[in-house]
Amino acid sequence: MQKKLIKVNPADNVIVALTDLVQGEQIAFEGTTVSPTTDVKAKHKIAETDFEIGDDIIMYGVLVGRASKPVAKGEVITTENVKHKSEEVFGKNGNLGWTPPNVDRWKDKTFNGYHRADGQVGTKNVWLFFPLVFCENKNIEKLKEIFENELMPKKDVSYKNLLRSLIEEKSVEEVVDKSPNENLLDNIEVKFINHQGGCGGIRQDSELLAKLLAGYVNNPNVAGATVLSLGCQNLQISIFKDALKEMSPNNDKEILIYEQQQIGTTDQMFQMVIKDSYEAIKRANQIKRKPAPLSKLNIGLECGGSDGFSGISANPALGVVSDIFAALGGKTILAEFPELCGVEQELMDRCVDEEKANKFLSLMRAFEKSVVDAGSGFDMNPSPGNIKDGLITDAMKSAGAAKKGGTSPVVDVLDYGEYISKPGLNLLNTPGNDAECTTGLVGAGATVVLFTTGLGNPMGNPIAPVVKISSNSTLINRMSDIIDVNAGTVITGEKTIAEVGAEIVDYIIELASGNIETKADQLKQDVFIPWKRGVSL
Template sequence: MQKKVLKVNPKDNIIVALTDLPAGEIVHLDGADYTVLKDTKAKHKFAAEDFENGDHIIMYGVIVGKANQPIKKGEVITTENVKHESEEVFKKTGDLGWTPPNVDKWKDKTFNGYHRADGQVGTKNVWLFFPLVFCENKNIEKLKDIFENELLPKKEVSYKNFLRSLIEEKSVEEVEDKSRNENLLDNIEVKFINHQGGCGGIRQDSELLAKLLAGYVNNPNVAGATVLSLGCQNLQVDIFQNALKEMSPNSDKEILIFEQQKIGTTDKMFQMVIKDSFEAIKRANKIERKPAPVSKLSIGLECGGSDGFSGISANPSLGIVSDIFAALGGKTILAEFPELCGVEQELMNRCVDEEKADKFLSLMKAFEKSVVDAGSGFDMNPSPGNIKDGLITDAMKSAGASKKGGTAPIVDVLDYGEYISKPGLNLLNTPGNDAECTTGLVGSGATVVLFTTGLGNPMGNPIAPVVKISSNTALINRMSDIIDVNAGTVITGEKSIQEVGEEIVDYIIELASGNVETKADQLKQDVFIPWKRGVSL
């Protein structure tokens, strides 16, 4: 039988409703009875004791808010009676011990990946087209149309054919394009990204974009790239090349760069780009999957469209995954710094040394200051959807979001655009914004991204598979076309957090070998949005 309520941590003074609770219902938990005073929807919380104005609200064992008016035992917690509050942090105060999980089940496991000369192993084999400046976006779009039309199979439902069938009053089958439906190059994907940067703004924006694009090229999921430059922009070719060389001094990937102002006419440039790129793509198509230890995987950890169950089911399941890969010698990356507000002390104490802890706190404070200077604050982070589904303060959202990082030591702290190098759990400074975060995770080397959601988000990435894990079963029943794994079975009591975490590990190995495809990839949800380091939550 499914439980009706849950206290996440013994220290907590609020209780989570796992099902809708009507006013007047008496619920039992840990030998005590609680009378629900107002209708409380599933995912929301009610007071486990009487609160006076100014009392701290505790969840996950940490401060997640402060009562701004008296709240009676059994009364629902809302944005009207509770405000954001978190513990102030100054320095690393100790070390948290860690007992690695038993990983005998996976220590001899392999996945079939794409081996690169620098020792990295990719889960995909992608030829990537991108511009150094937004002035070349239109040319990238034209190349996308040309290459996708000629090289890629027409697997997806054609809505053009559907519209044509309505116009001609025929069936879809009668108007369907009967031309090529086979992939001419079966061992390579061709992907295209564009952006709004590279010029204008400040020079630092272009330099950061150069590092991000270099990270995409250096990601082992990429075999090589075609790069378009106008010529006069801030993000000069040499800035990009230097960023790539600094990141990977011995890279032997084919990088084709075309500068329009040097070449001349658009027609001349397109003929050069198409001819040279096609020859390079054919060479990259010869690279085949070969076995590699699972320690070669780099896993990005993210949540988006979160709900009140995310920190109870899906996020802790990712924590199991993160700990397993850390114990196996793999790399995991926890990002979204605005969603680590309130748990800084725990994370600093998990850092392997004071230098890493100080860097984390420095990045957090600088980020928060930039937000405050713009007239906002981390307390403005929860979205309307978050609040509606039970995440009413940033600290509450953060305490649940941090569960994705498990309990392993933090081996490194990276700023946006820095590339991972150390096995174990890494912290990466990104906004909580889903698109900017995913873009940053992959630019820092993630070859698979795990993305938990309670409300639903279809977003993917051009070069790395993005696995969607639902926090509740209702979501996967409602939006089955975007969800890959259901962690809602934790809420219903069908599975434990450990079981769901292990299920995700097995799924990742199959995915990394090319045996399954994420829903985001099936839907071609290739989202690339760089962070310009302005205010973004």
């Protein structure tokens, strides 16, 4: 029988409802009886004891809020009676010990990936088209139409046929296209991204965008790229080349760059781009998958559309995955700095040296100051969906979100636009915004992104597979077309966190080898949204 209540950490003074609770029912829990004062929805928290105004609210063993009103034992914790509060941070205070997990099950396993000359190994083989400035977006879109129509199989015709059937007043079966074209190039994906940057803002925005785009080219999932420049924009070709050279001095990937103002007419440019790119794509298509150790995988860790179970099931399962890859010599990346508010001290103590700890604290404080200067604060981070599903303060959300990073040492701290280089757990400065975070993780080198969600999010990425992991079983039953792995089995008691973590590792190996495809990739949910370093939570 499924448990009704759980206390996440022995030090906590709130209890999580695992199922819907009825007012007044008597629930045996840890040698005592708990009786809700009202009906309680699953995922929400109730007070284990009476709280007076100003009393600390503890969850995950850390401070996550303060009582703003008296709260009775058994009463639901809400935004009306509890406000955000997090621990003060004073600096690195020693080192936290770490015992690596047993990885005998995976230490000799390999995945079939795309080996690059610099030693990196990709999980995909992508030829990427992108502009240096938004003025070239339409040209990128036209190239996408041309290349996808001629090179890619036309799998996704159902909605087009539905619209045509309505227009022609026929059944869908009467207007179904002939069989889809065969993919002419079976070992390469051609992807296209655009953006709203490159000019018109401050120069720092363009420089940061150059680093991000360089990270995408340097990502081992990319075989080469076609780049369009107008010519007069802030993000000059030289700035992009310098960013790529600094990131990867010996980069030997084919990168085709075209400057429209130097070429002439659009027709002239298109003829050059199409001819040159097709020949380069054919060469990239010759690259084949070969075995590689799991240490060559770069795993991004993210949550979005979180609920009250995310920090209890899916996020801790990712923590298991992160620790396993750290023990195997792989790289993992924990991002979303606004969602690390309240756990800074623990993360600083996990940093391998004081320099990394100080960089982390400096980036966190600068980020928070920029938000406060704009009239907001990290306490405004939880979305209406988060709050409705039991995440009522930023510190509560953050304490659960940080579980994705497991317990291993923090080997490096990166600002947005920097690229990973050290095996182990890395911290990356990004907003919590799902699209901006995923975009940044892949720009930092992630070849697979693990994305936990309690409410559902279809988003993917143009060059890296994004694995959706549900925190509850209701979600995967309701939105099965976007969820890849179900961690809700932890909540129902069917599996342990360790078992779900192991399941995800096995899934990653199959995914990285090209044997399975994420739901986001099946739905072509390619999202690329750079962070402009303004206020974004």
